[in-house]
Amino acid sequence: MSFIFRNQLHLLWIVLLVPLVGVLPLQGQPVDDVISSDKGLSALTSTGNFAKDTMLINKYNQLARKYLFHDASVTIRYAKEALALCQKNHWDRGKLDTYNLLSTYYLIDGSYDILREISNESYNLSIKLDLPVYKAYAERFLAESYAEYREFDKAYFYFESALATFIKYKADSAQALCLENIANYHREKNEWELAEENYNKAYQLNDQLNNPFGKASVLQSEGYMCLRRLQFQKAENLFYRALAINKSINNRYGLLNVYNDLNNFYYITNDFDKSIEIGKLALDFSKRYHSTLHTNWALNCLAKAYKKKNDLPTTVEYLEQISFLRRLTHQERIERQFTMSQLMFDNKQMDIEIQNKTIEEQNAIQVFLIGILVLSIIFAIFLWRANINLRKKNVEIKGALIKGQTLERKRVAAELHDSLGGTLASLNWYLYGIDKKILPDHERTIYNSIQQMVGKAYKDLRSLSHNLMPDDLETHGLVLTIQRLVDKLNENNEISFTFDVSGLDERLGSKVEFEMYSIILELTNNILKHAQAKLARIQIEADPQFINLTVSDDGIGLRVKTDGGMGLGNVRNRVQSLSGTLKIQIENGTFIFIKIPRT
Structure with a gap:
């Protein structure tokens, strides 16, 4: 039943794009006829002119949105072309539009890792450009990624933040979508009355806006809630109401989603003939939508239904198709992840180059002005200014050293994520493609061990690449970055970390x-x-003169190296660079006290 929930989340986000792009040009026309008229358009390259390129970017995004509900392959093709042109022209506003479009695509595709990366990029860029509505869009997509991994509290926080922004700026269609998301949150917590209340609000708002996409989405989400509550007749009625709306507006993606839900509905209610009938429709629409993911879901339901009918040859036939599509899906996902990672890496590199050029120009102007000033004053003032410039240069050198370390960490983190991370991800997905049920017991044990080790290695690598130089440190500061680090450390459920801070305002x-x-x-x-601990604590206390850092655990005690190896050497060096002091106490665990003067 979990795949129904995923379908609901997919459809929710698509509703959001309707108020952004207006009425779809496909509405009221045969889908296949209209799509065939544009598929032959070739992807153009940069014209070399900013004004013309921006028009071309808007055209690509318009085409991508046009096919979002009808052909996934056409959508991603034009969206990637638009993003590449945005990067070439350093057009941040165009990037935001394209990021929103790509976020919706990867949500539909189920690529939640890429979705979270793009959403974070959109979030930071919208803050930079001071565009609160775009920031709210990014928050919604972040919430969707958290909801997929069942981190509902974080998802609810971002949904609420986005909802407040949409209400403030009167983005009514987005407000209706957030209400539906909040209803889904209550549904997953079995808070049925709150869920139904928010579904009603969302449906009424969509009805006022004359938004059929939104109404169909709410009906389908509420239908899933009724299915979970075993209210089968009501669930079936809601699914068919959503189906009728999607048929009336030629929404291919909406149709395949409802068909998949109905397919599963009839399977659960043991009407296997009806499940097969609807499943074939879902399969047909999924293939025409060119989505291997949704095709695989439809095949899976069909295989289960035929198995219940004891039609083993047909079951095997569908299982063979599922096996092939899994390999194909894995390959497509790896290619998309590589392409998007490369585009986003190139984007960051271009931003760094622009910043460096700006700094160089500012430094050149500053040096020139200082030279003019020095030539216009007497010799004594010249000596005084020379001394001031010397101090200033020392500060710049220190800042440059910190910046160099930061950039190097970012580079290393990016290389780890893009190269080794991609390899581990490929290996992990390939392992998932193996049917371990056919393996002997001892080989299945080996397979499970390998799968766990690869999964853990990939998770550790992602954590390492992020921790080397998190963007949060520059954007949000030390306190929030350490809190997020502690949250990640606590995900492994082996050692419980706590973080307390006081006086650091x-x-x-x-x-x-x-x-x-x-x-x-x-x-x-x-x-x-090394600690073998159960509990660990990080504490920062600040006063007007000093910053006191305490890191402690209840483990076996730290063995301090005295041979000049790494050990705590790096920690001592960093404390000394801040003119601080370090003390270590080993008793019922390890207590490390660091005191740094507040300059």
Whole structure:
């Protein structure tokens, strides 16, 4: 039944794009006839002119949206072309539009890892451009990624934040979608009355807006709730109402989603003939939509239904198709992940180049002005200015060193994620494609061990690449970055980390934040590797003169290296660079006290 919930989430987001793009040009026309008229359009390259390229970007995005409900392959083709042109022309507003479109596509495709990366990019870019509505769109997509991994509290937080923005700026269609998302949240917690209340609000708002997409989505989501409550007649009625709306507006994606839900509905209610009839419709629409993911879902339901009817040859036939599509889906996903990662990496590199050029120009102007000033004053003032410039240069050198370390960490993190991370992800997906049921018991044990180790290695690598240099440190500061680090550490359920902070109401200097983050990261890694602890605590207390950092655990105690090896050497060096002190107490665990002067 889990795949129904996923279908519901997919359809929810598609509703959002309707108020952005207006009425679809396909509405009221035969779908296949209209699509065939544009599929032959070739992807153009950059014209070399910014104004013409922006028009071309808008055209690509318009075409991508046009086919979003009808042909996934055409949508992703034009969206990628638009993003590449946005990067070439450094057009941030165009990137936001394309990111929203790609986020919807990857939501439909079920690529939640890519969705979260793109949503984070959109979130940061919308803050940079001071576009709160776009920020709310990014928050909604982030919420969807958290909902997929059943982190409902985080999802609810982002849904509520987005809803407040939409209400403030009167984005009514997006507001209706958030109400439906909140209803789904209550549904997953079995809070039926709250769920039904929010479904009614969402449906009424969509009805006022004359938004058939939104109405169909609410009906389908509520139908799933009724199915979970075993209210079969009501669930079937809601599914068919949603189906009728999608038929009236030629929404191919909406149709295949409802057919998949009905397919599963009849399977659950043991009407296997009806399940097969509807499943074949779902399969036909999924193939025409060019989505291997949805095709695989339809095949899976058909195989289960034929198995219940003891039609083993047909069951085997569908299972063979499922096996082939799984391999195909794996290959397509790896290619998409590589392409998107490369595009996003190139985007960051271009942004860094622009920033460096701006800094170089500003430095050149500053040097020129200083030279003019020096030539216009007497010799004594010249000596005084020379001394000031020398101090300033020392500060710039220190800042450059910190920046260099930061950029190097980002580079290493990106290389780890893009190269080794891609290899591990490929291996993991390939393992998922193996049917372990056909393996002997001892080989199945080996297979399970390999699968667990590869999964853990991939998770550890993702955590390492993020922790090397999180974007949050520059954007949000030390406190929020450490809190998010602790949240990630607690995901492994082996050691419980807590984080307490007091007296630190403002941000510290970039060097202090960078060094303190590196110290905490080093110490937490030591705890994970060597402490054998159950509980660990990170505490920061600040007063007007000092910052006190305490990291403790209840483990076996830290063996301090004295041979000059890595050990705590890196920590000592960083503390010394901040003119601080370090003390270690080993008694019923390890207690590390660090005191740094607040300059």
